[in-house]
Amino acid sequence: MKTNRSSLGEEFIENAVFRIDESMRMVQKSLDFLKEEDVWKRPNESSNSIGNILVHLCGNITQYILAGLDGREDLRKRDAEFAIQGGLSKSELIDQINTLILNVKSILQNLSDEQLTKHYKVQGFDLSGVGIVLHVVEHFSYHTGQIAFWTKLLKNRDLGFYEGLDLNLKNENGC
Structure with a gap:
């Protein structure tokens, strides 16, 4: 379905979806290195487990995109996201966030310029769709970094996010 969106709007959404996919790829790659019991470990009482971070991401993304941009009822219970100490398996957590991200990408790809510039009240903030x-x-990127860092601490290994790519290439002008 073609939306009523400018080329700038198209470019913005295309890049947002690319970055969401990159975070999802890195989260999945991190989880692939973890054992089931690693997912709910906390480095200390002031920190969250990877399981908590994933539950929190689902809550935040649901509140901002599904309830905010898509107008669904806001049922989020933010404090509960950090209180959970288990009960969901690694595969259940990844299935939940994968399903959510598929839904989010569908919503994003159908936003109009009007929806991107309209203002919404989300979590007490007045924000445009952009x-x-x-x-x-x-x-999502911030918490992806936390998941990667915690995974590296637990497993003492490089996660290979950019295997096969030469990240030392120099920029080319006019790309």
């Missing part, structure tokens, strides 16, 4: 998408992308 602001909501930026928040979700950066928030």
Whole structure:
């Protein structure tokens, strides 16, 4: 379905979806290295487990995209996301976030310019649609880094996010 969106809007959504997919790829790769019991380990009482982070991401993304941009009822219980100490398996957690991300990408790909510039009240903030998408992308990326860091601490290994790529290539002007 073609939306009523400018080329700038198209470019913005295309790049937002790319970044969401990158975070999802890194989360999946991190989880592939973990044993079931690793998912709910906490480094200390002031920190969250990878399981908590994944539950929190689902809550945040649901609140911002599904309830915010898509107008669904906001049923989030944020404090509960951090109180959970188990009960969901690694595969259940990844299935939940994968299903959510598929839904989110469908919503994003159908947003109009009007929806991207309209303002919404989400979690007490007044944000445009663009602001909501930026928040979700950066928030997902932030927690992806936490998941990767905690996985590296647990497993003492490089996670190979960029295997096969030469990240030392220099930029080319005019790309």
